[in-house]
Amino acid sequence: MTRPGRTRARRPSAGVRCLILTAVAAALAVALVTAPSEAAHTTPRTGFEAAAGARWTTPGEERSLLAAADRHSGRVGVDRIGTTGQGRPLRLVRIGGGRPAALTVLLVCSQHGDEPAGREACLTTIRDLAYATDPATLAFLSRTEILVLPTANPDGLAAGTRGNADGLDVNRDHIALRTAEARALAAVIRDRTPEVIEDLHEYSATPPYYDRDLYALWPRNLNADERVHDASERLVERYVRPAVLDAGFSSGRYGVWTDPLTGGPLKQTAGDGQERILRNTTALKHAVGLLVESRADALSEAERADPAVGRRRRVRSQRAALTALFSYADEERDRIRAATERSRAAGFADRGPVFLGGADNEAAGPEEILDPPPCGYRLTAERYAGARDELALHGVTSRPDGDGVYVTLRQSARRLIPLLLDRRATYHLTNGQPDTAC
Template identity: 60%
Template sequence: MTPRIRTLALACAAAALAAPLVTAPAQATPTPPRTGFEETNGARWTSRPEEQALLATVDKAAKRVSVARIGTTKQDRPVQLVRIGERPTKNTVLLICSQHGDEPSGREACLSTIRDLTYAKDKRTQRFLSRTTLLVVPTANPDGRAADTRGNSDGVDINRDHLSLQTAEARAMAAVIRDHKPDVIYDLHEYGSTPEFYEKDLFDLWPRNLNTDAAVHGEAQTLSKAYVRPAAEHDGYTTGTYGIWTDPVTGEPVKQVAGDGQERILRNMSGIKHAAGLLIESRVNPLTEAEKKDEALNNRRRVTSQRSALGGLFDYTDERRRQLEAATGAARTEGYRDRGPVYVGGADNDPAEPSETIQDPPCGYRLNAAQYGDIKDELALHGVTVQRHKSGAYVPLRQSARALVPLLLDERAPYHMVTARPDMVC
């Protein structure tokens, strides 16, 4: 792997941290804004007013950047989408930053990355942005970030709401995925370590859901194992597979504590919606004595490790765009062939039981008027094709969202929204 974009990203970050706080002369090139985190050298996290000021500045600074409100939280805070790119492109990457409000390092990495790509003038970055559209939701849970809580203002874990879409935050993200069809969905989080067994600087994990197309699944694993982890390790960070405890002596797996194939999690929903999804988790806990004594030092490590991993993502996107586009493009059309089982359980490391496999799926599902009225907005947000009737609606399986339909409507699916009537007559 050639660390082209990664090197640029880290150099920009270092320059931003080192930049003096001076007022630029009237005729000088505008000084790129810094985050509150950078201003204090990691002593505190960027405030909401500072974030809004930075986004307003980059929105005006370059034609390649636009900032839009895509949703509004219960406490009236904006959920925003930043688009960075020189022109419309085939290849689209979506960053979802800090879905959990008490996990701020991903948000900081996203904000500084937005700034760096806005002001970058080198040919390599401009070429990258001429072929890739980068979409960023810098604060996916604004109310939770304000309160420093995992959930939103109702206490709901947004990362368990990507199927039912009951929160304003998850609905906003679903609309972005539906409208932009990203090839990669990269989800930035943090985790609490368990000494000896589970304490890498960074963990990551691809979609484990068995309904993920095989080629898309393969690209997500390539992103993890051949790009994100090597990029982080090159910069001195340790990496591993999220949710798997390992023996500190042998390195062999001990037990799985997280990371199953649950469809309501964004990492898995990404695969179901034909994107190479990747969850990334930086370690919250200090490891060294220096980090224990200096909270800012620990905070900087949390953010810079995320930045290193993002560099691997950018290298992957730049070098494997053809393979990625081929995989996601084919997956989006496969559902129209309407064949093969649909899985309502299991994972890529946990084969589905017969009871978790719809071996011979129906041709579609019929909803009565009340059922359709209850979930029509959610079906639309998921991009599910629906045929309306006076008595309700018919949802065919022959569509791009083929595997998603039973997960929403079949009583055998653990998180289904309604129990629709299977129609076996095609």
Template identity: 70%
Template sequence: MPRRAGGGRVPDGRSLRADRRRVRVLVHAAVATALAGALLTGSAEAARTPPRTGFETAAGARWTSPAGERSLLAALAGRGDGASVERIGTTEQGRPLRLVRIGGRRPGALTVLLVCSQHGDEPAAREACLTMVRDLGYARDPATRDFLARTEILVIPTANPDGSAAGTRGNSDDVDINRDHIALRTAEGRAIAAVLRDHAPDVVYDLHEYGADAPYYDKDLTVLWPRSPNVDDRVRDESKLLAARYVRPAAGSAGHDSGIYGIWTDPVTGRPVKQTAGDGQERILRNAAGVKHAVALLVESRVDPLTDAERADPAVNNRRRVHSQLAGIKGLFSYVGERRGEIAAATAGSRAAGAVDRGPVLLGGADNEDPAPGDVLARPPCGYRLTAQGFAAVGDELALHEVTSRPDGDGVYVPLDQPARRLIQLLLDARASYHLINGQADTAC
């Protein structure tokens, strides 16, 4: 390299090009560092900023899309703050069934399961659940954080993805999922049964919508507890209390009137006129959950528009439907927060009763309807025997129902003295309306 006057060197062309490359590298590194910092800052900010549902973005003019749900749940799970999303099944058309888990960090936490939109043409229930999990997942106030530390919230936000995509009540096989909680023939019903078995929720809250019939049946929100006569009295009492003292008052405080699902009432006197729905058949989730020892409640928002504004603008009607569901959920959480001890005692007592109860079991009836004489097993069997072939046909379903059995010769024996005592005869007795198989009753007690 030639020298400058005064002793310095004059850079040649190669040196100049090398210097320029070094400068460019340093500049690019600085820019990359700055961009990385900006991205990290943006990611941290995004993690703190709650995402909006498609329903909220459209101000109720449209429902959240499957892609919007997927994005919202991915953001929630990516926060690394105790929330998780897992796939619990796959529908006939290949859509995922998802379970969201939030909270439950302390020993002895109560577990609450919300099942949303079993009927695909009842979207307000799903929207309320998506909004609720987002709000809980991003909450920072001490009261909510303490509630979540003591409560595990489980949510199936879209219990019928195929029906939701098609706007149909049933799934892609045209099966009503809410009539499949005994037979468990659908992927959706089996996924819900597995959650009930694996997580043993203390409370099950089932969100739906209904069509009004004015003036006798047109409340903003209707509710119903498990009517099955096989539900433990302690569980049923807690379920009725949840409806009467928490969910309905919460709806009223939010400006929504409420009633009992399936019961028409005189608009002047408020007295019951007739019952059109809401029986005790255990294949419906509110009843199945109650028989499986959970405090349970069916909650239905009114689909039909109430006012001229709602008739003129469906978005106004949609917002009211979702708002009434969110008000009910607020009542649910108040109930859980205030009655933890009573809830735990009721569900534990129901489970324990199966091992010691020797009283009658019932194949029909409801809490407001006496069973027919043939539905009362005054001297129930000790258990039921199944052939090996019979057990092969229903063994998976019995396992999902948390029914235990033991080998018995060349077959299987299902004893009645277990927590599922009041469910077993509904599954295995030929006289039960929705039994899985005809088991051989063992009366040699």
């Protein structure tokens, strides 16, 4: 399912598959607590750990854990970056990043409030990194800044719903930015410019065609810079999926049903290139990215008899993916930085088409290709007023033009701008007037 003309990433060698056995990975792979009666830890535990998976960590327990990590370590900071519709805080945790040229990794945990396993994996990862003392992990954190949004949808978490307090799907809002949750995240991506972004989710299985322990996928949007796309696919196929397999879990490509007898693909039911989903938005904003989805359904009689068993399995699979992500970020930081820097600079060259549809495994139709695209878009004062804040959150710049503004494509957000302003784009913010007099 690679783009035409590209070489598919090969199954990694045994040496690559054992990356999770490095010192950094070993420090991160702290086992989940299996019984609440075990001896008390010197480091704080999540509510999930204390209950051995019988329940999820409460917001109050999360707040206490983050406060303890912040007090314990000078390499940890916790900031309030927004407020939900029901008044709950959106918190961003920063860990490490001691060097000016540190690589920045962003974890977005549980955008859907009824998918809590990713949040638990993020909370224990924050704790483990905050309290780590081994030299390998400290060296990793000195050259890597880890940003974590542990609860990306607090109102949905409280209600046990996929959407936020207004019933909106936050993961379908990364273009329109109607939700407080998506707006806060957009500001983080604009201001912190992370080079790598992981989006943690869960899914409901459809046995026997779609029932792996953990699925993963890279950005498929055709506007992704080629190097960012390839680095993202490499992250999934050479690091995350092999590490998940080595940890004892099954894995596949998100959205692809497979034949239970041959293992071959049958059809794709999800995982397209639509730009409003965070997995794709990350690449449009020049970050290497991936989506992970752990299986929420019970896998065995043991899990059906005791849901805590399944919950622990779900969190462990998410942890395996995070461990692989950190190995990738540490071992391939030069490749990552080269890809993201090229992506940010490419817009100023103002070359190549912009795609309003399609994906890396599905060609765009002729009506979905702007080739050449406009030089820019003119917005009336009224239209600009209605989209000004969203354009700013997307990092799009403009200049005065008569009674309105002119948005040139010759900027870093070149391949994003038509998706925001062209009336033919599916999720556009407003109708701009294309300027073709280049």
